[in-house]
Amino acid sequence: MDSDYGVPRELSEVQQKRTLYQPELPPCLQGTTVRVEYGDVAIAADPAGAHVISHAYPHTYGQPLAHFLRKAANVPDAKVISEHPAVRVGIVFCGRQSPGGHNVIWGLHEAIKAHNANSKLIGFLGGTDGLLAQKTLEITNEVLSSYKNQGGYDMLGRTKDQIRTTEQVNGAMATCQALKLDALVIIGGVTSNTDAAQLAETFAEAKCATKVVGVPVTLNGDLKNQFVETTVGFDTICKVNSQLISNMCTDALSAEKYYYFIRMMGRKASHVALECALQSHPNMVILGEEVAASKLTIFDITKQICDAVQARAEKDKNHGVILIPEGLVESIPELYALLQEINGLHGKGVSVENISSQLSPWASALFEFLPQFIRQQLLLRPESDDSAQLSQIETEKLLAQLVETEMNKRLKEGTYKGKKFNAICHFFGYQARGAMPSKFDCDYAYVLGHVCYHILAAGLNGYMATVTNLKSPLNKWRCGAAPISSMMTVKGWSRGPATTQIGKPAVHMASVDLRGKAYE
Amino acid sequence: MDSDYGVPRELSEVQQKRTLYQPELPPCLQGTTVRVEYGDVAIAADPAGAHVISHAYPHTYGQPLAHFLRKAANVPDAKVISEHPAVRVGIVFCGRQSPGGHNVIWGLHEAIKAHNANSKLIGFLGGTDGLLAQKTLEITNEVLSSYKNQGGYDMLGRTKDQIRTTEQVNGAMATCQALKLDALVIIGGVTSNTDAAQLAETFAEAKCATKVVGVPVTLNGDLKNQFVETTVGFDTICKVNSQLISNMCTDALSAEKYYYFIRMMGRKASHVALECALQSHPNMVILGEEVAASKLTIFDITKQICDAVQARAEKDKNHGVILIPEGLVESIPELYALLQEINGLHGKGVSVENISSQLSPWASALFEFLPQFIRQQLLLRPESDDSAQLSQIETEKLLAQLVETEMNKRLKEGTYKGKKFNAICHFFGYQARGAMPSKFDCDYAYVLGHVCYHILAAGLNGYMATVTNLKSPLNKWRCGAAPISSMMTVKGWSRGPATTQIGKPAVHMASVDLRGKAYE
CATH class of the missing domain: 3.40.50.460 (Phosphofructokinase domain)
Known part of the structure; x- marks a missing residue:
């Protein structure tokens, strides 16, 4: 069961067959020219918290929603090399491993290379530990080959999960600058995406050029809100x-x-x-x-x-x-x-x-x-x-x-x-x-990976990749992005019964809706 | 998840599809005329124990092996009703449930009805408890329909597992006599088959007409010996x-x-x-x-x-x-x-x-x-x-x-x-x-069920149904029966370090062979 990062590993017969499955893309993401349309400014779901959030996230709160649409019929596909600049992108697994995570990386790699073969995707080894220590592995077709449609996070691994203290945030920024990253993609659940938003804000404040993108991947299924229908792995x-x-x-x-x-x-x-x-x-x-x-x-x-x-x-x-x-x-x-x-x-x-x-x-x-x-x-x-x-x-x-x-x-x-x-x-x-991902999770993660590319190509910072209309067939899926800060709420919290204070804004887990359909 | 015995239950789509699978029979069991050939007298594997065993099982030890073979080409198929007498057979689940158990009952039912439509198969509800309390359910095509190729033992259930004390053995005999059973089939592992052998011996001694047949079904895979290659469920x-x-x-x-x-x-x-x-x-x-x-x-x-x-x-x-x-x-x-x-x-x-x-x-x-x-x-x-x-x-x-x-x-x-x-x-x-049985376990259990019929039709008592050559395709499988007592060994055992006494003969679990192929 052991693997050394980047070395192609032996697969079982079932695993081999799984690597042959090629997820499709919804029409809006096909071709090399995707149109970005901006919608309304995304407002926090909890209006009472909006003021606190906008104060905590002055650079990244109040940005508009983004929608990725099929190019208009009369616009020709872009000429790949000349029109899309080469980018350098980092990607890191955060939080509990969730089936399908590998396909986010695959999708992102495909999209990056389709738009400019000179672009590079850099994975951080051992999760946030690797991000802080600059332990990297360049993602290539060879590296990916044995992880397509497979479970776990073992292509890159993950260890500690937080990027929260000033030291950690600065460490992450140092890495992004040292590696000249145009973007950093964070794969995780509610806490990791809160970290991603904080990182985006700090980077913007510090004029660090790296854009931060979050991807909703958690088996808990508790990252659900007005923009996110479900998470990869659930x-x-x-x-x-x-x-x-x-x-x-x-x-x-x-x-x-x-x-x-x-x-x-x-x-x-x-x-x-x-x-x-x-x-x-x-x-x-x-x-x-x-x-x-x-x-x-x-x-x-x-x-x-x-x-x-x-x-x-x-x-x-x-x-x-x-x-x-x-x-x-x-x-x-x-x-x-x-x-x-x-x-x-x-x-x-x-x-x-x-x-x-x-x-x-x-x-x-x-x-x-x-x-x-x-x-x-x-x-x-x-x-x-x-x-x-x-x-x-x-x-x-x-x-x-x-x-x-x-x-x-x-x-x-x-x-x-x-x-x-x-x-x-x-x-x-x-x-x-550690199970092998379902077809839905394979598809959803792969498409989210592609969406990540379009977010960073549009230069957006502090956004989460979103795919909606997921209950319809894949060709009806809608792709977009929403500022993570707009998914935040502000909760009172306490340390001991005597002291209660207002907490920081965060992406909080969604509870089961007791008035919802599933519950009935 | 609840079911009431004998009432057809709702199945999921996968379960429904599973009921449609029809296991095949090896050539030796096809048709309604199967030839029985007797081999050597089956000797206990442990010659040192043979004397103790023959003493404990005077009526059932020392019987020959039985082989079920394809009828000779020139013998016509029997005319069903006239040549095969109607039989009444009881069947009971003993010990830990093991995937495939239901198919033993299915196979036995098929064989019984194919040889005489007036024959009856009677299941005991709640395992040995039902056997002692005469709680029964007649097995019919309707009862079987939702349990074909399904996991668990829930068609009949099982509770306590032993038939060992004089009271229990006499209770079982009373049931067999009250229900006028020609045979009682016991589905279980090493301990239940030891009980089956004891029951067979006691019945023979008491001139009770019911023949006892054992079937090797246990997930542990520890009922292995010179006659049994593997068990149903393993x-x-x-x-x-x-x-x-x-x-x-x-x-x-x-x-x-x-x-x-x-x-x-x-x-x-x-x-x-x-x-x-x-x-x-x-x-x-x-x-x-x-x-x-x-x-x-x-x-x-x-x-x-x-x-x-x-x-x-x-x-x-x-x-x-x-x-x-x-x-x-x-x-x-x-x-x-x-x-x-x-x-x-x-x-x-x-x-x-x-x-x-x-x-x-x-x-x-x-x-x-x-x-x-x-x-x-x-x-x-x-x-x-x-x-x-x-x-x-x-x-x-x-x-x-x-x-x-x-x-x-x-x-x-x-x-x-x-x-x-x-x-x-x-x-x-x-x-x-409780998993759904593999194709192998579905096939193996179904064939064993058929073999049980041929054992009881031959009037054999204290035998276990055996199918060998299992690593070959199903059409090469060999069917037979061996006296359970010949699978027994005698072990010294102790209660406390001071007293050691010779134990009763029993079918003992087989250990992993440290010189065997699998171990290497």
């Missing part, structure tokens, strides 16, 4: 996970004695859990957004599950499958408050061993009630975006344990007359994250 | 798991910061882990058979992994995938001895809370050294076959924790200069167990 993740969940349903139904509690990778938002539930029909899905909206406590959720188990037992069904979003813990009000307190103490430099003794009385009481394993997980240092280490917090085990305790109690009291409750817990995510 | 499980492991390899290579420790369902033998390693090329696979043969301690294994991690770090590789068989813990000498002591104390009726205080000094020292989570798991009551609850013992977490501790120590001492070691643990099995 389709694959949901399909692969749904297949596995269907297997689990068949299995539960065969053994007739287990409840499978499956936590779905996808961060705090429940998009993956909801979509997988729609595709695979488990017995129950718990949505973080519902829990938060109804302010359900962990005991409420436990009771709901227990009641469902009891009702099923009355129909002689002693098995089931329950889906839980990765970050459910942050949607449960009292656990979220506890996490915030812990987070605040981390921020004050309190060591992990001492945190529990410094919690407020109510938080301490809750903390002591929780099983040992989850206490350890709650105490983990938060991630770089201040969220808890959601992948490490086994909410599915906590719920399974609470449900088991309650069912045993009901059994003893005689209110529950079914079989002894047995739970088996799972965390589904890593298995799917 | 091919699917290895393919599905290998796909997931390949995803993990891609993922590890992309993130470049994790070691994935993946424990593979498959009980104590390492067949699944080995086959998946061959298909998916992880960085390391630990085989229980190797560990046992070299008498490696948990510390030896930890050191081996640490050395590999260190060597990889020197090549700037800080990631990897390590496969571990489900039941590795039983192959590690000191842990196995500890488990045996615990098992012995369980057998003496010592309560779980008191076991640790009654361990011998050396066992107690080892026990106290182990992390809390694994101690609890080791104390779980053993399964019905006296083995530990292998699925529950998270050896992968134990190893990951020991490796992490050691790598941190080496980092501190300066002997290891790589990045901080990060492990993420997985148990792969449930995801694949």
